[in-house]
Amino acid sequence: MRVVDSVSLRVEEGTIFGLLGPSGSGKSTLARMLLGCVRPSAGRVWLFGLDAADAAARRNTGYVPEHFFVPEPLTARDMLLYHGTLAGVRRDDLKSRIAEVCERLGIADTLGERLIRLPRAKLQLLGLAQALLPRPRLLVLDEPADGLDPSGHRNVLDLFSELAAQGTAIVLNSHHLADVEACCHRVAILCRGSVSREGNVAELTAGGGFQVDAAGVPQAVLSAVAGTAVSCDASAPHVRLVFAKREDAYAALDAIRAGGGVLESFGPARSTLEQVYLDTVERAAQA
Numbered sequence: 001m002r003v004v005d006s007v008s009l010r011v012e013e014g015t016i017f018g019l020l021g022p023s024g025s026g027k028s029t030l031a032r033m034l035l036g037c038v039r040p041s042a043g044r045v046w047l048f049g050l051d052a053a054d055a056a057a058r059r060n061t062g063y064v065p066e067h068f069f070v071p072e073p074l075t076a077r078d079m080l081l082y083h084g085t086l087a088g089v090r091r092d093d094l095k096s097r098i099a100e101v102c103e104r105l106g107i108a109d110t111l112g113e114r115l116i117r118l119p120r121a122k123l124q125l126l127g128l129a130q131a132l133l134p135r136p137r138l139l140v141l142d143e144p145a146d147g148l149d150p151s152g153h154r155n156v157l158d159l160f161s162e163l164a165a166q167g168t169a170i171v172l173n174s175h176h177l178a179d180v181e182a183c184c185h186r187v188a189i190l191c192r193g194s195v196s197r198e199g200n201v202a203e204l205t206a207g208g209g210f211q212v213d214a215a216g217v218p219q220a221v222l223s224a225v226a227g228t229a230v231s232c233d234a235s236a237p238h239v240r241l242v243f244a245k246r247e248d249a250y251a252a253l254d255a256i257r258a259g260g261g262v263l264e265s266f267g268p269a270r271s272t273l274e275q276v277y278l279d280t281v282e283r284a285a286q287a
């Protein structure tokens with residue numbers, strides 16, 4: 001059985017790359033291949049021009065697994081000192097680097113606490129902290145925001161954008177489609193171990209047809225124009241209409257204006273990443 005089959009991807013510096021797919025689609029296995037933890041039976045994985053199995057390549061990577069092992073008897077500081085030493089952070093710099101990373105993540109107050117006493121959200125952030133200590137050029141993150149409250153969630157997404165702006169490449173494996181749509185530059189959808197779709201978010205969510213958003217549309221006008229629409233979503237006072245034909249969309253614009261409605265936007269119809277994902281997975285299941 002091939003868990004990952006014929007996958008060819010390229011992640012550039014400064015790119016947040018989202019990996020999507022149902023459970024068992026090969027996302028976590030692919031992430032471990034990137035880290036050299038799993039050797040492919042065929043093909044190669046290259047990191048910064050080096051084989052992923054090369055220790056020199058792995059020195060430039062940080063990893064947050066979905067289930068981060070916590071040595072419970074240790075304090076948070078001891079755990080980070082241990083991971084930082086393993087990652088090759090200079091001893092003279094390690095304590096200040098720990099303080100810097102934990103301050104940015106909002107967990108500086110946990111450093112003296114034993115891990116066994118910390119809530120899941122704090123442990124999740126400590127897992128991210130250990131990955132950031134060596135200033136990696138590549139971050140591989142498996143569900144990094146699970147268990148975080150809305151404030152911590154937003155802070156982590158903002159941090160990813162900051163790191164990407166500084167040139168860090170990030171591979172984000174997540175089931176949170178809204179997160180992927182909000183912060184990822186490119187996305188690949190894996191189904192049964194293969195890439196079913198790949199592209200930037202704008203490409204993937206570009207739908208066919210023309211979308212009209214309006215407000216204050218009289219019911220009589222709405223009933224008249226909805227007959228030629230592919231879809232009509234009316235939540236008073238707003239309405240969204242999608243038309244397959246340009247001429248139908250223009251006719252609706254004229255009717256809405258003539259009836260006293262207010263045009264809010266008009267342009268190419270777009271799908272959500274969630275809808276694209278669901279459609280892709282459904283087609284793959286039927287293939």
